[in-house]
Amino acid sequence: MPTSQYSSSFGRLQALSVNFLSPALMQDLLKVKDVLEMVKMLQGTWYGEEIEKAASIYQPPDLLEVALNRHLVKVNKIALEASPFNGKNAVRAYLLKWDIYNIELILSSKNMARTITETEPFLVSSRNFPAGISAGNIPHDEIKIILSQSGVEAAVNQLLKYTYGTILLQYIDAYQKTSDLGPMVAGLQAYYYQTLIESLRFFQGDEGIIREMFRTEIDKKNILNLLKGKEMNVDKSIVGKHVVGGGGIPVSELMDMYGVNNVLEFVNRIENYFPLGEAVVQYRNTGSLVDFEIGLDKFINNKYVNKLKNIALSIGSIFYFIITAEHERENIRRMAYGKRYNISTDRIVSMMMINE
Numbered sequence: 001m002p003t004s005q006y007s008s009s010f011g012r013l014q015a016l017s018v019n020f021l022s023p024a025l026m027q028d029l030l031k032v033k034d035v036l037e038m039v040k041m042l043q044g045t046w047y048g049e050e051i052e053k054a055a056s057i058y059q060p061p062d063l064l065e066v067a068l069n070r071h072l073v074k075v076n077k078i079a080l081e082a083s084p085f086n087g088k089n090a091v092r093a094y095l096l097k098w099d100i101y102n103i104e105l106i107l108s109s110k111n112m113a114r115t116i117t118e119t120e121p122f123l124v125s126s127r128n129f130p131a132g133i134s135a136g137n138i139p140h141d142e143i144k145i146i147l148s149q150s151g152v153e154a155a156v157n158q159l160l161k162y163t164y165g166t167i168l169l170q171y172i173d174a175y176q177k178t179s180d181l182g183p184m185v186a187g188l189q190a191y192y193y194q195t196l197i198e199s200l201r202f203f204q205g206d207e208g209i210i211r212e213m214f215r216t217e218i219d220k221k222n223i224l225n226l227l228k229g230k231e232m233n234v235d236k237s238i239v240g241k242h243v244v245g246g247g248g249i250p251v252s253e254l255m256d257m258y259g260v261n262n263v264l265e266f267v268n269r270i271e272n273y274f275p276l277g278e279a280v281v282q283y284r285n286t287g288s289l290v291d292f293e294i295g296l297d298k299f300i301n302n303k304y305v306n307k308l309k310n311i312a313l314s315i316g317s318i319f320y321f322i323i324t325a326e327h328e329r330e331n332i333r334r335m336a337y338g339k340r341y342n343i344s345t346d347r348i349v350s351m352m353m354i355n356e
Contacts, residue, residue: 005084019046062121093199213304218247
């Protein structure tokens with residue numbers, strides 16, 4: 001029997017996976033009193049190198065944010081380099097999400113007139129790695145130039161050398177009239193998911209679960225946008241511009257659901273696709289849509305992500321490694337958020353993504 005082209009990838013990433021934080025260490029992080037103590041504890045883990053580098057410029061909590069983001073860039077680089085030739089396009093396409101993330105963050109900061117120092121720590125970028133090999137396709141130095149632009153229009157013009165700029169330019173006139181970034185963001189998301197799903201060719205035959213997972217991610221983003229619109233009582237014609245096609249739930253069906261009276265009625269309408277009973281209970285107590293985002297993330301994790309580790313000799317093992325790293329980053333960020341705002345430990349745990 002021929003050796004799988006993914007054997008080497010699986011072995012390399014499995015060896016690195018021992019560096020993921022253990023459940024015991026995560027419990028210890030939950031027990032510390034503040035973000036500074038979290039940083040001290042994480043210095044002894046695989047985040048230590050980036051914490052040390054960032055400590056000369058940043059202080060907690062920004063120090064932790066910067067270290068987490070730069071570490072994620074490093075992990076993405078390792079995963080891409082470990083991918084065999086046939087899998088690299090799909091991994092690169094997936095990692096474009098961080099270009100989109102950075103662009104959305106920059107445009108939002110310009111829209112709200114935030115300073116560079118308020119925005120830069122949250123960028124998933126690092127000068128240590130070249131373009132197209134780590135977090136996305138836009139190099140760190142270019143991200144800094146885009147961030148330094150005077151406003152949304154100037155940032156879009158700076159992006160015209162990339163496909164992103166061409167997409168954004170289609171919506172610039174509408175933005176100038178409404179100051180609504182929603183259509184711009186939806187345009188970027190549509191491009192991203194189309195590129196990603198097209199990259200997942202069935203060259204081996206077991207990538208179907210991954211394609212389905214990303215279509216469900218589209219549903220998640222659409223549902224969250226519609227929930228925000230319903231909470232704010234946004235007109236259907238406006239919120240529809242924020243919805244992206246390509247998910248498992250047709251756009252027409254989602255927009256029909258949007259005709260209900262309130263958030264809970266909308267959640268009830270999507271019950272056949274996403275059972276969010278636990279999130280509804282939390283929402284009744286908190287009134288926060290974050291509970292539905294967490295519920296959707298947990299649904300996707302349990303239905304798809306946990307299954308990727310069972311298709312080891314395929315691109316699934318690479319995506320499992322990347323997504324596990326993302327979940328660890330997000331869990332640490334949510335802990336830090338909870339420490340800063342005196343959120344109870346039980347509530348923090350309920351917000352975390354824990355693989356079963």
